Amino acid sequence: MPIRQALEGHQSWHRRLTVPQFTVVTGLLVILIGTLLLATPLCSRDSVGLWEALFTATSAITVTGLSIIDIGEDLTGFGQVVLAGMILAGGLGLMAITTFLQGFVVRGTGLRRRLDRGQTLDEFGVGGVGSTFRGIALTAAVVILVGAGILYSFGFTDISDPGERLWAAVFHSISAYNNAGFGLWSDSLERYQANLTVNGVVMVLIVMGGLGWRVTSDLASQGFRWPQRRRRRLSLHTRLVLRTSALLICFGAVGLAITEWLNHGVLFLDMSWPRRLMTALFESVTARTAGFTTVPLSVTNITESGTLLLMTLMFIGASPGGTGGGIKTTTVAALMAATRSTLRGRDCIVIRNREISDKVVLRALGITVASLLFVLAMALLLSMASNLNGKDDFTFLEMLFTCISAFATVGLDLGVTAELGRFGQLVLLVGMFVGRLGVWLLLSAIWEMMIWNQRHIHRQNQVGYPREDLYV
Template sequence: MLARQAIQQNQGWRIRLTVPQFTVVTALLVVLLGTLLLATSLCSSTRVGLWEALFTATSAITVTGLSIIDVGVDLTGVGQAVLALMILTGGLGLMAITTFLQGFVMHGTALRRRLDRGQTLDEFGVGGVGSTFRAITLTALVVITLGAVVLYNYGFDDISNSRERLWAAVFHSISAYNNAGFGLWSNSLERYHSSPTVNAVVMLLVIMGGLGWRVTSDVARQGLRPNRRRLSLHSRLVIHTTMLLIGFGTLGLAMTEWLNKGEVFIEMTWPERWMTALFESVTARTAGFTTIPLSLENITESGLLLLMTLMFIGASPGGTGGGIKTTTVVALMAATRSTLRGREAVVIRNREITDKIVLRAVGITMASLLFVLGMALLISIGSNLNGGDSFTFLEMLFTCISAFATVGLDLGVIEKLSHFGQTVLLIGMFVGRLGILLLLSAIWETATREQIHIYRQNRIGYPREDLYV
């Protein structure tokens, strides 16, 4: 009798966990497993301890790309393969994998639970996620394979060893599609800054991964000649916004570096300038690859500010990138336009957007801004207390946005930070990848049996009163 009660009590936590809480727990377990693997002598050299392995594993699972080790030197071939698998795990959807793991732990097929699982994959409806996840995986494998083939035959042709060239093509194709930014070389892709093939392939992989599954599947359903009018509002907005951001970033970066006489751009021809500006504009949302050395000496402050804006916006919902997402910005801009025109409803392309979506966009943006500023404040305090290297506010803010938006661009700050500062970035990567609203839900939700099986609507009303703004 006592044994049965003990078993039931031990299994109780599985039922009491909500979907956000189970997602966080699973993510932590995956990071822990990756840390233990990378710390072994089979995967890394003696330079990689538990701390370096933890930071690298978290960066890989969150598909960020920030690293305090040299992947090509400090990790063995097995370690690099493990790192690639962790990138795939995080990129293809840690939340999607959590849904399957949850099926073995939490029993029952209540309608609300099926809805929660669908939302975890950014899917509407009450259907299962098995076919969706299989389609996501198949699409990723096809795109990654095609990218690797092109890089092997036409991109990395300067690598004479065929095995090294094949692994470099596969690894960078995986990293690019999953918007991870990890590379096998310490200077990222600077050696290929003038290669149209490498630039084009990496950019296409980054864009396809960042668009999100819903957009790619919507376009695929239209066939070889997609009809723009038949695409969903979400797909049209994501594609349109992505193109605008890429164009704005390319033109803005090329002009700011030219007008302010940026150190790197001065030595380039105009075709190279435009290609570099285009590449940096694409990878800033949120891949983390770079073909030029990033530092305050090489890039002007206006150029860095532009990159920070692109990083903070990030990719699209359901994609492999981070940031507050393109649709969040669209919702905020539409709400601003409606307010300035004196309209009560938020309308986008003749479609009214619910107040719930607008409030969610405001919440995501404000919470993200406060979180990033809090990260910068903590790093500044820690740097001053430890008496270590001092950084400008621009460097700290750039690094914090890069970590939170899971970008991976670095101005040379990370290796100089203390363990405290790196811990702040580690937490920022984790929160940014899972989503700040999901983390808040996991913390604030009370998980009881009644809340899992019975979802009651709150019928309490409150009196209204105006607030002057």
């Protein structure tokens, strides 16, 4: 009898998983499957071993773009198709997919608990995960196909072979919309630096993927209502995301052009001002978790101020529910609003004539602090590994840049990733996984695995404590 109970408990372990735990487990399983596929001769050349396949699969599922192999040379055609499939799985929402699947697995879980746990993810709404996911997939398919069509017809016209050009257009459209940054060429998009069509299409795809489903759906609903005189007002979330994203893109583009010009950097050397502004705009957009680049990035051709600016954009990242990473635009907006309210002596946080809950600000603060600490821990481990191996090839700025790029799932590289040892690449691999899932979700999964059960936590939340001031 005890053996039977133990077997039944073992078989139903997955039904006791919460959404954060289920997301972590599913993410690891998908990465494992992708690793085994990429390591086979059907997908890769002899130069790709199990470690290279693991790093590439993790980078694809987390839509980061950091790579220690040459995608166009080391992967076969079928391997590139598998890689594109993993990018779609991760970009269209690893969290959305696992939440959708959990509806068929966690059958014994009540609706109220599922909705409560679902808030740890990106709150898809009461309408249901299934319908939301179908909307996400349909929107992504339309945008990717349109982008691929334009790239095929007007962008990659230098590729003479129609089949090769079609695959290049589809692959880069998938990679751009999902903010992955994977390219079929070792120089990313440097060969198309002066191509206005390629630059424009890739930037639009990156921005649309990074805005998030809520914003896209809200804007689409406005488009369907345009003949009517009275249209529903855009939600606060949509307005805040659009305004913050536009300000960050403009700030990054103008700031990068000015800093490189004033500090006599070689990043935009011998470029006309129109081309320089277009390149700066592209780098500003791609630094928001995309990873493509039209100029070679290294410490020798970009100034420290420009590097710091890119690191700031990478750390902020995209918007909630989007295909990008980072701490999110709304997190920064909430913290800035809290700072403004503090300076004005207000007791509440107000954004666009709307009062924001203290819980939102506390969560934004928690995400920011936890992300900063995690990135610093990554940089510390990389520097320790470098010192232990007796290598002084990389500066701390290069290592910090790479850590932020991995954690924010950006994929921009200063030439560090491929030169690191296995331990350093392992640090980046863990950083990519944690950054894609989110520090908040990972902490929730770990917290729920601890000894304290939910009943005890509920009793703790009902306990009141005396107040006392703290000087800050």
